[in-house]
Amino acid sequence: MIDLAILKEIAVRTPTKIVLLVLDGLGGLPLQETGKTELETARTPNLDRLAVGGICGLSDPVSPGITPGSGPAHLSLFGYDPVRFLVGRGVLEALGIDFDLHQGDVAARGNFCTTDENGLITDRRAGRITTAKNIELCRMLNQIKIAGIELFVLPVKEHRLAVVFRGRGLSGEVQDTDPQQTGLLPRKAAPLSPDAEKMAAAANEFLLRARSALMDSHPANMVLLRGFSRRPSLPQMSEVLKLSPAAIAAYPMYRGLARLMGMQVLDTGSTFADELDTLARHWQGHDFFYVHVKQTDSAGEDGDFDRKVRAIEEVDALLPRLIRLNPDVLIVTGDHSTPAVLKGHSWHPVPILLHSKHCRPDKTREFSESACLEGGLGRMPATDIMPLAMANALKLNKFGA
Amino acid sequence: MIDLAILKEIAVRTPTKIVLLVLDGLGGLPLQETGKTELETARTPNLDRLAVGGICGLSDPVSPGITPGSGPAHLSLFGYDPVRFLVGRGVLEALGIDFDLHQGDVAARGNFCTTDENGLITDRRAGRITTAKNIELCRMLNQIKIAGIELFVLPVKEHRLAVVFRGRGLSGEVQDTDPQQTGLLPRKAAPLSPDAEKMAAAANEFLLRARSALMDSHPANMVLLRGFSRRPSLPQMSEVLKLSPAAIAAYPMYRGLARLMGMQVLDTGSTFADELDTLARHWQGHDFFYVHVKQTDSAGEDGDFDRKVRAIEEVDALLPRLIRLNPDVLIVTGDHSTPAVLKGHSWHPVPILLHSKHCRPDKTREFSESACLEGGLGRMPATDIMPLAMANALKLNKFGA
Numbered sequence: 001m002i003d004l005a006i007l008k009e010i011a012v013r014t015p016t017k018i019v020l021l022v023l024d025g026l027g028g029l030p031l032q033e034t035g036k037t038e039l040e041t042a043r044t045p046n047l048d049r050l051a052v053g054g055i056c057g058l059s060d061p062v063s064p065g066i067t068p069g070s071g072p073a074h075l076s077l078f079g080y081d082p083v084r085f086l087v088g089r090g091v092l093e094a095l096g097i098d099f100d101l102h103q104g105d106v107a108a109r110g111n112f113c114t115t116d117e118n119g120l121i122t123d124r125r126a127g128r129i130t131t132a133k134n135i136e137l138c139r140m141l142n143q144i145k146i147a148g149i150e151l152f153v154l155p156v157k158e159h160r161l162a163v164v165f166r167g168r169g170l171s172g173e174v175q176d177t178d179p180q181q182t183g184l185l186p187r188k189a190a191p192l193s194p195d196a197e198k199m200a201a202a203a204n205e206f207l208l209r210a211r212s213a214l215m216d217s218h219p220a221n222m223v224l225l226r227g228f229s230r231r232p233s234l235p236q237m238s239e240v241l242k243l244s245p246a247a248i249a250a251y252p253m254y255r256g257l258a259r260l261m262g263m264q265v266l267d268t269g270s271t272f273a274d275e276l277d278t279l280a281r282h283w284q285g286h287d288f289f290y291v292h293v294k295q296t297d298s299a300g301e302d303g304d305f306d307r308k309v310r311a312i313e314e315v316d317a318l319l320p321r322l323i324r325l326n327p328d329v330l331i332v333t334g335d336h337s338t339p340a341v342l343k344g345h346s347w348h349p350v351p352i353l354l355h356s357k358h359c360r361p362d363k364t365r366e367f368s369e370s371a372c373l374e375g376g377l378g379r380m381p382a383t384d385i386m387p388l389a390m391a392n393a394l395k396l397n398k399f400g401a
Numbered sequence: 402m403i404d405l406a407i408l409k410e411i412a413v414r415t416p417t418k419i420v421l422l423v424l425d426g427l428g429g430l431p432l433q434e435t436g437k438t439e440l441e442t443a444r445t446p447n448l449d450r451l452a453v454g455g456i457c458g459l460s461d462p463v464s465p466g467i468t469p470g471s472g473p474a475h476l477s478l479f480g481y482d483p484v485r486f487l488v489g490r491g492v493l494e495a496l497g498i499d500f501d502l503h504q505g506d507v508a509a510r511g512n513f514c515t516t517d518e519n520g521l522i523t524d525r526r527a528g529r530i531t532t533a534k535n536i537e538l539c540r541m542l543n544q545i546k547i548a549g550i551e552l553f554v555l556p557v558k559e560h561r562l563a564v565v566f567r568g569r570g571l572s573g574e575v576q577d578t579d580p581q582q583t584g585l586l587p588r589k590a591a592p593l594s595p596d597a598e599k600m601a602a603a604a605n606e607f608l609l610r611a612r613s614a615l616m617d618s619h620p621a622n623m624v625l626l627r628g629f630s631r632r633p634s635l636p637q638m639s640e641v642l643k644l645s646p647a648a649i650a651a652y653p654m655y656r657g658l659a660r661l662m663g664m665q666v667l668d669t670g671s672t673f674a675d676e677l678d679t680l681a682r683h684w685q686g687h688d689f690f691y692v693h694v695k696q697t698d699s700a701g702e703d704g705d706f707d708r709k710v711r712a713i714e715e716v717d718a719l720l721p722r723l724i725r726l727n728p729d730v731l732i733v734t735g736d737h738s739t740p741a742v743l744k745g746h747s748w749h750p751v752p753i754l755l756h757s758k759h760c761r762p763d764k765t766r767e768f769s770e771s772a773c774l775e776g777g778l779g780r781m782p783a784t785d786i787m788p789l790a791m792a793n794a795l796k797l798n799k800f801g802a
Contacts, residue, residue, distance in 0.1 A: 029761050037761075062800055063403040064781060065788030066411075072801035082801065083407065089802040227802070341759075345799055347792040348761050373763060379779040 001081060001383035004240050006399060007390070011242045016328035016393040018243075019279075019289045020385075022077065023315060024070075024254075025297030025338025027350040027369065031305060038296075038305060038340060039351060040368040042312040046319040047332060047353065047367040054330075054355035056364040057377025059385060061336045067347045073335035074257045078290075079241075079386035080234060087257070088172055088229020093162040095256020097154055101231040106170045106199055109227045110153075110161040111178065112137065112220035113186075119222075121182045125159045126220040134161065137220055144209045149202045163206065163225060171196040174203060176226035186224055199228070236262030237288070241390060246282060248275045249292035258290060272314060276321045283325055287393075291322075300338030308340050329356040329392045331385065332367070349379060356392035402482060402784035405641050407800060408791070412643045417729040417794040419644075420680070420690045421786075423478065424716060425471075425655075426698030426739025428751040428770065432706060439697075439706060439741060440752060441769040443713040447720040448733060448754065448768040455731075455756035457765040458778025460786060462737045468748040474736035475658045479691075480642075480787035481635060488661070489573055489630015494563040496657020498555055502632040507571045507600055510628045511554075511562040512579065513538065513621035514587075520623075522583045526560045527621040535562065538621055545610045550603045564607065564626060572597040575604060577627035587625055600629070637663030638689070642791060647683060649676045650693035659691060673715060677722045684726055688794075692723075701739030709741050730757040730793045732786065733768070750780060757793035 028037035061068040061076045062083070071092055072082035087095075090107035101107065112134065114123040129137075134155040141153040150166040173192040179185075189203035203225060214221045237245045239262070247258030250270040259265055264286070268278040275291055282289075293315055299308035322330070333352035336345050351372040362376030377388075390396045429438035462469040462477045463484065472493055473483035488496075491508035502508065513535065515524040530538075535556045542554040551567040574593040580586075590604035604626060615622045638646045640663070648659030651671040659666055665687070669679040673694055680690055694716055700709035723731070734753035737746050752773040763777030778789075791797045 029759065035762075058779075063788065064778075064785040065790075065792040065797065066403055066407075067792065067797060067799045069799045069801035083404065086801060092802045346759075347789075347797070369761065370764065373777055373779075374775070 001381055002387055004079065004235050007079070007387060007396070008240045010397040010399050011240065011390060012395055012397055013242045014393065014395050015287065016395060017287050017289070018329040018389050018393050019291060019322065019327040019331070020077070020389065021291045021293070021322070021330070021332045023293045023296045023312065023332065023334050025300045025336060025345065026334025027337025027339070027346070027348050028300065028308065029339035029341045029346070029348065031341070037369050038300070038308040039312055040370065042309045042316065044312060044316040044367060046316045046323070048365065050330065050332065050355045051353055051364045051367040051371065053361055054353050055359045055362050055377055056351065056353050056367065056372045056375030058349035058369070058372050058379050059333065059352050059382040060349050060379070061382045065347050067345050068336050069345070070253065070335065071257065074254070076382040077335055077385060078237065078261055079383055080261070081383060085232055085234055087232055087260070089227025090162065090172070090229045091231055092253060093156065093227065094154065094164055096253040097156055097162060098252040098255065099152065099154055099162065099164060101164065102166060103231060103233065104168070104170060105164050105166050105231045106172050106228055107162055107164045107231070108203070108225040110163050111224045112159045112161065113222050113224050114219040115186070115222045119185050121179070121184055121186065123219060124178070124182060124224065128158045129220050131155065131157050133220065134158065137214065137217060140213055141210055141223070144206060144213065146202050146205050151206065159220070161223070165199065165202055167202070170199040170202070170230065172199070172228045172230035174200045174228040177203070177207060178224035178226040186222060189225065189228070203228070232260065234260050238262050241386065242395070243288040244286045245288040245290065246286040247290045247292070248278045249290070250275065251292065251294045254292045263290060272318055276318060279322065280325060296334070297338045300340050301344060303340050303343040305340035329354065329389050331389055333385065350382070352377060352385065354388060354392065358392050358394070402782055403788055405480065405636050408480070408788065408797070409641045411798040411800055412641065412791060413796055413798055414643045415794065415796050416688070417796060418688050418690070419730040419790050419794050420692060420723065420728040420732070421478070421790065422692045422694070422723070422731070422733045424694045424697045424713065424733070424735050426701045426737060426746065427735025428738025428740070428747070428749050429701065429709065430740035430742050430747070430749065432742070438770050439701070439709040440713055441771065443710045443717065445713060445717040445768060447717045447724070449766065451731065451733065451756045452754055452765045452768040452772065454762060455754050456760045456763050456778050457752065457754050457768065457773045457776030459750035459770070459773045459776070459780050460734065460753050460783040461750050461780070462783045466748050468746050469737050470746070471654065471736065472658065475655070477783040478736055478786060479638065479662055480784055481662070482784060486633055486635055488633055488658070490628025491563065491573070491630045492632055493654060494557065494628065495555065495565055497654035498557055498563060499653040499656065500553065500555055500563065500565060502565065502657070503567060504632060504634065505567070505569070505571060506632045507566045507573050507629055508632070509564050509604070509626040511564050512625045513560045513562065514623050514625050515620040516587070516623045520586050522580070522585055522587065524620060525579070525583060525625065529559045530621050532556065532558050534621065535559065538615065538618060541614055542611055542624070545607060545614065547603050547606050552607065560621070562624070566600065566603055568603070571600040571603070571631065573600070573629045573631035575601045575629040578604070578608060579625035579627045587623060590626065590629070604629070633661060635661050639663050642787070643796070644689040645687045646689040646691065647687040648691045648693070649679050650691070651676065652693065652695045655693045664691060673719055677719055680723065681726060697735070698739045701741050702745060704741050704744040706741035730755065730790050732790055734786070751783070753778060753786065755789060755793065759793050759795070
C-alpha cells in the first residue's frame with residue numbers, strides 16, 4: 001500500500017465526485033446445489049451494466065486468509081493500514097450506540113453479571129436482563145463520581161453496556177476484568193503498561209462503587225468490563241486526501257467509524273431508498289460519499305442465503321437513482337465477505353467494481369465473484385481502493401518528477 | 402504477509418486436519434517441441450479432480466525473479482518471512498545429515514582439500530576422496546579438543562564434511578576460510594562482528610590442529626570451512642499457529658528444516674507409498690502434516706524431463722490413499738520450481754492447489770501451470786499459504802472487532 005504521507009503530498013481538491021457504495025459482507029460462497037454465490041444468484045442488471053463499462057476485481061481487506069472484523073475491514077476500505085490503525089472493542093461498542101467519543105477517551109464493553117455471596121460469578125449475563133432494566137441500572141451507575149474522570153455508563157441491549165472514561169492521560173492498556181467463565185471472581189483491572197495505571201485505578205474504583213450500587217439489584221449485581229481501548233487518533237481524510245467526505249449509514253457503528261476518519265455524518269433514514277434521498281439532498285455539499293448498506297451482512301450472518309440475494313437485488317433495483325446523479329467515480333464493493341453458508345465474516349476476497357470515464361474497462365460482463373476473478377483490477381489489497389478512486393477522479397497529482 | 406504475532410493472536414486449536422503435500426521443485430518450463438511443462442505433460446487424473454473441486458493459483462517463494470534455495474523456499478511455505486529468517490549454509494549441511502543441532506550451535510560446511518609444501522591450495526576437493534576415506538579422516542579429526550567447545554566433525558559425501566561447534570556465546574558471523582580458488586592459502590576464520598571472536602578463535606584452533614592431524618593424509622591434508630552459521634531460533638508452529646504439526650520426509654535436510662519450526666518428525670520409509678503409510682499410521686496424532694516428495698526436484702536438477710513427469714504421475718496414482726483420509730484442507734504445491742530444461746531451481750512461480758469445503762472453487766479443470774494462472778488464488782506470496790490453509794480449516798478467529 002502507498003503511504004498516507006505520499007497521498008497527502010499528491011492529493012488535490014477538484015470538483016469531481018466519488019461514491020463508495022459498501023454492501024456490507026458482500027462476498028459469498030456458492031450453494032452446493034447451484035454452484036453460485038449470493039451475488040451470482042441475484043438478478044443485478046444495473047450492476048452488470050456498470051461492470052460492462054467499468055473495471056472489476058477482488059480485494060483482500062487485511063491479507064489472504066485473514067477474516068477481518070468490521071473495524072479493520074472499514075479502515076482498510078478507506079486506505080488506512082488495518083494492522084497499524086486498530087480500533088478496540090470498547091471503542092467500537094461506544095461507536096455502535098452513536099456515542100460521540102472525544103480524543104483521549106477510553107471505552108470498555110461491559111456486561112451486567114450475577115455474583116454469589118462470595119463474589120464468584122454465577123452468570124456472566126445476569127440472566128439477560130431486559131433492556132429497560134439495563135437503562136434503569138445504567139442511570140444509577142451514572143451517579144458514580146471518580147475524581148479527575150468524567151464517566152459515561154451507556155446501556156446497549158439486554159445485559160450489555162459500554163463505559164466511557166474521559167480524562168487526561170488515560171490509556172487503553174488495561175486487562176479485561178471479565179474472566180470469561182463462571183465460578184471465578186471478577187479480575188482486577190490490571191494495567192498492562194506503566195502508562196495505564198491511572199486508567200486501571202479509575203476502572204477499579206468504578207467497579208468497587210458499582211458493586212455497592214448494585215447490591216440489591218440481583219441478578220444484575222455486578223459489572224464485568226473488557227476491551228478497554230482508547231479512541232484511535234486517525235489521520236483525517238480531509239487533510240490527507242483533501243476531500244470533503246460524507247458518510248451515509250443507517251447503523252451507528254459505521255457512522256462512528258466514519259467520524260473517526262473525519263467524515264461528516266449525514267442524517268438518514270434506515271433503508272437504502274432513504275440513504276439515496278440523503279445522498280441526493282447533499283450532492284452539492286461534498287465530493288466523497290460513503291454509502292453503507294447493512295442488510296447484506298445481516299442476512300449472511302443469519303445464514304439466510306435467499307435474504308442476502310434479495311438484499312443485493314433491492315440495492316440493484318434502486319441503483320439507477322444513484323447513477324443519475326452521475327458521480328465521476330462509482331465504486332461498489334463490500335468491506336469483507338459474509339457467506340451465508342458460513343454464517344459469519346470470512347477471509348474470502350471481496351468483489352469490487354469501479355466505474356469511471358478513465359478506468360480502462362475490462363471484459364467483465366457481470367458483477368460476480370467469478371467474473372471479478374478475471375477483472376482488470378486483479379487481486380488487490382483493499383487499501384489500494386482509495387488511491388484508485390482518487391486517481392480515477394483525477395484527484396492525484398504525479399508522484400515524483 | 403501477515404505478521405506471525407497477529408496469527409498467534411487469532412489462531413485456535415480445532416480438530417480439523419491440514420495436509421500440505423510438497424512436490425519439491427514442482428514448477429517447470431515447457432519443452433519446445435510440445436509447449437508443455439512437466440506437470441502439463443503428466444497424466445494426473447486425481448490432481449485434476451482435486452482442481453475441479455478446489456481452488457488454484459501460483460505462488461512466489463521469495464519474490465518475483467528470485468530463485469530460492471531449499472531453506473528460504475521451505476520457510477516461506479510455512480509462513481516465515483524468508484528474508485528475515487535465514488538458515489545458513491552450514492546449518493543446512495548439518496541438517497542434511499540428520500544431525501540434531503541444538504540451540505546456539507554453529508555449523509560450517511567443510512571440504513577436504515590438498516595443499517602443497519607452502520600451504521597453498523592445489524585442489525579444493527582433495528581429488529574427491531572416497532566417502533569411506535572421508536569417514537576415517539573425520540573420526541580422526543573428532544579427537545581434536547578445544548577448551549570450552551564441544552566439537553562434531555561429520556562426514557558427508559566424498560570430500561564434503563560438516564563441522565559443528567557447541568558452546569556458549571558462539572556467533573555464525575565468521576568469514577569463510579575457503580578462498581574458492583587454488584594457488585592461495587586458506588584464509589583465517591576472521592570474525593565479522595565483535596561477537597564472533599570466540600567462534601573465530603575456535604575455528605582457527607580447529608583448523609590448526611586439523612592441519613597437523615592430516616599431515617600424512619595427502620591428498621586430503623587440509624580442511625576448508627565456509628557458511629558458518631548459527632542454528633536459527635524460529636517461532637514454533639505449535640506456539641504461533643496452535644498446531645500439532647508433523648513432518649513426513651524421506652530426505653534428512655527437510656526433516657531438519659521441519660524440526661527447526663517445531664514439527665515432530667515421523668519415521669518413514671523412502672518412497673511416497675511409505676510416506677502415505679506413515680501418514681495413515683499417525684493420522685490421529687496430529688492436525689497438520691507436511692509431506693515431502695523429493696523425486697520431482699532430483700529429476701529436474703538432473704535435467705530429466707521424462708523422469709520428472711513420471712515422478713509426478715507416481716504421486717498422482719497414489720493420491721487416492723491420501724484423499725481417503727479425508728483431510729479438511731489438502732494443499733498440493735512445490736517449494737519452488739525446478740524446470741528440467743534449466744537443470745536447477747528457478748524463479749518461476751509455483752503451481753498451488755487448495756482443496757477444502759470452504760474454498761470458493763474456481764473454474765480450473767486441471768492442475769497445471771497454465772490452468773493455475775487463471776485460478777482463484779491468483780498470484781500470491783508463498784507466505785500466504787499457511788494463513789489460507791488455517792483459514793480454510795477454520796483455525797483462525799476474526800482479526801479485530
